[in-house]
Amino acid sequence: MSILNYIPGVAHVKALTQLICKDEEGALRTLETFHTKTPIVAHVIAGITKLAGEDKIAEKFWDGGNSSLNALPVVGHVKGLGHYIFLDIEGGDKAMVDATSTTLNIADGIPVVGHAKGAIHYVCGDVEGGNKAMKAATRTTAVMGAGAGGFLIGGPLGAVSSGVSAGAGWDTINASVTDWKEVNGLAKIIENPTSVDSYFDAGLSFVGDGMAGYSGGKIAKEVVRRVGNKAAGGSASPAAPAKEHPPHQHPPGEAEIAAAQQLVEDLDAGKITFEEYQQKWDAMKPKGGFDNAPVKVNADQLQSYYDNGIINKRQYNQATKEMAAAGGKNVTVNVPLNQAPTSDCASGNQPPQKPTENKRSKPACRVSVLRQRLTELLNRIRQFISREDGRQWSRADRQFQRESFRQIHEIVSELISNGHSVAIRNDNLELVIYSRDGSWRIGIEYQVVDFLDIHDQLIGQQFPLDPASSCPTVLSAEFQGSGLHLTRQVDHGGHTNVIYGIRCRLCDRRLGPGNISYVGQTTRSVHARVCLEHARSVANAINDEVYDSGEASRRPMCEHAANHYQNNDGPRDTQPRNVFREVMDVILLPTGGQDDLRSWECFWQFFLHCRKYYWGWSKR
Known part of the structure; x- marks a missing residue:
């Protein structure tokens, strides 16, 4: 009997279709199953008929609803325990047997689990049960495998369509091999094309196979991603998630951030040696790291942080609520340390490198170097543009053009990673790269972009x-x-x-x-x-x-x-x-x-x- 007969709405659509196709007997059978077997529905009808004095009819509906509940995994087991508690041994046994039978049937269709279950059947001499479990598990494996292959070719849609095709093909071949003794899915339509039940049952099979194919596609996607990242030596995802603090650690407070910054300043001023600095830094880092810093902000700064992507919408909304509750006073938000408004030479959560040649010098500021490189490169491009007089470009000119854009892309990429932003300003005639604290900016004019082409x-x-x-x-x-x-x-x-x-x-x-x-x-x-x-x-x-x-x-x-x-x-x-x-x-x-x-x-x-x-x- 089809599970569709138990689903509200679906059962009624099926019955209506049967009536349209002049299968009155089938429509009555579908509705009878729905009303006498569907849990809750059958129980409600049993209560109504009981109140009306129709005890036999009420008993029929009540037993039908209970029978369906018994067949549900977990629900049937819990119901069986309830029977045992009230010393209804017969009712408990029935519920337990029905629920366990359904669970085992479901297990048959799970790859690996179904195969292991089939092997146990064979060991116990139950050849028929072993064949049933092996077939069901192998069918699911084939559908998921087809979905994996379809996903690599056509994405999610390819996974679903491949899963449906594989399931339909399996059912047709299996029906043919067993001389139409085992008929499922598409084979039901082939066997009885005039029956509405055949089409609804096949549709249910197609939906299940589509979902299994999609699951196989997701597995294939994850495998490809992991293999690709291992081969490339990259991370497990296109954009690595923010580093999380171990469970025993906590985000640093303002005092810890200040202590870390003071440590860098002491090293720069020569108050401590590099070895002393390294020891203190190593002792400080395990206390929570310096991935996020709590910063006090007013309403304007909060809006700026959100507009520039430093904080996300959830953080912005939470801070806005806290600010409103505090009467407009400043509130604390956690921002990435290397994106908080700091000096040009902010070192983020990385310690300075050890000075070389036994000379103490201020640690190199990577951001300043990048800015200088970008300024010099743009000046070279402008000089090239000013000298151009319509002459034929040489191979070296073309190489300079392409190398220039790649260098600009690499420099801007690193500047963005160090808390800078990019915007189009001055009536769309200039691309501006700027620090979020407003202390530095540089513009790339339209003529430079036109030259790079x-x-x-x-x-x-x-x-x-x-x-x-x-x-x-x-x-x-x-x-x-x-x-x-x-x-x-x-x-x-x-x-x-x-x-x-x-x-x-x-x-x-x-x-x-x-x-x-x-x-x-x-x-x-x-x-x-x-x-x-x-x-x-x-x-x-x-x-x-x-x-x-x-x-x-x-x-x-x-x-x-x-x-x-x-x-x-x-x-x-x-x-x-x-x-x-x-x-x-x-x-x-x-x-x-x-x-x-x-x-x-x-x-x-x-x-x-x-x-x-x-x-x-x-x-x-």
């Missing part, structure tokens, strides 16, 4: 659509040598906290895909944000006929794709929901492994000319 490195690299995927082509831009190169990303659903660009596949066909015209950020997966939401927005723009309307000015990317659709530039008979896939490529842009997505979004929007000011598609 990052599009030149990317637009000539083309990739065909993946016929096995329903998603757009997702690529990853990575530095190789001095230039950026693209590689296809199959498992783009696993990429989160990223900056991504979007370009048109159909523009500038002779040169390859067009420029990257949109840059955005997402903390969710690329699949959820781009393949689903952006694709849906483009389809809505097409369905709403957004081409040259006022709405289009707010949605230039959607307008662009909709225009291609209107002009029939893509493949024939392309549906609106597939236009984004046919027209757009998605490119994951390098961010140096940092979490400050807002700064990186500004960085790439400026270097790729993606703001609407530059005829791009990005609103900000």
Whole structure:
């Protein structure tokens, strides 16, 4: 009997379908099962009929509801214990047997567990039970394995579809091999295509196989991630989580932070030797480390910390509530020590290096070195631009162009990791890198970005659509040598906290895909944000006929794709929901492994000319 007959709503839809298909007997059977066997429902009806004086009917409903409860794992066992407590041995035995039987049947379908159970059946001489457990466990293993393979090819959707296909194939072959004595899933439809029960039971099987396939895909994703990170020598995730304090430790207080900073100052002033400093530092670190520092802030500073990404929304909301409760007084927030407003040479949670050549000198300030490098590099680029007189570029000129951008990217990446931020200022004509305490800033003007021409490195690299995927082509831009190169990303659903660009596949066909015209950020997966939401927005723009309307000015990317659709530039008979896939490529842009997505979004929007000011598609 199908479990669907016990589910409220589903059972009624099934019965209605049977009535529509003129299977009145089947509809009555479905509703009877629902009312007489479904726990709570059957018990309520039993109570009503008991009050009406129909004792026999009430007993039928009551026993039916109890029988279903008995069959539920854990619930049946607890119910059996209740029977034993009230000395109802017969009722307790029945509940225990039914619940245990269901539990063992479920165990049959669990890989490894079902195989071990089957082996025990064989040892005990129960060949039939052994075959049943082995088949069920092997079937689940095959479905999950197919889901793992499907995930590597087509992501989550590939995992689900592969799991369903594998389960349907298994059921069909098994029915054929057993001369249709064992009929499940799709085989039920093949055996009896006119029965509504067959379709509902097969649908239930498909749902279960889809979930098993998805689970296999998640396992495959985790294995690939771990293997890939081991091979690369990297961490276990794209963005390593913040370091946690061991259970016996605690975050440092203001006194500990002050003591650590005083220790550095004493070393700089020559009051203690390096050996004394090292001993005191080592004794201090195990007390909780210096990952986060408590800082007193007013309302303006709190807003600034949130706007610049130093604290998250939860911390901001909590501090705002505390400030309101305290009548607007300053409150304490925990911020990363190397991002708190400190001096230029703040050493974060790393001690200074030991002086060399027996000379005591102030520890090298990495931030100051980076700033100086960036200033000198920008000046060299400006000098090159001022000397350019239309002459043909040499190979060395092109190399300088590409090396310059890679160096800028590396320097900005390290500055962001040391508490700096990036923003587009002065009416979109300047990219500003600045310290969050406001003590330093440097601007990169439009002419420098135009000289570097990052599009030149990317637009000539083309990739065909993946016929096995329903998603757009997702690529990853990575530095190789001095230039950026693209590689296809199959498992783009696993990429989160990223900056991504979007370009048109159909523009500038002779040169390859067009420029990257949109840059955005997402903390969710690329699949959820781009393949689903952006694709849906483009389809809505097409369905709403957004081409040259006022709405289009707010949605230039959607307008662009909709225009291609209107002009029939893509493949024939392309549906609106597939236009984004046919027209757009998605490119994951390098961010140096940092979490400050807002700064990186500004960085790439400026270097790729993606703001609407530059005829791009990005609103900000």
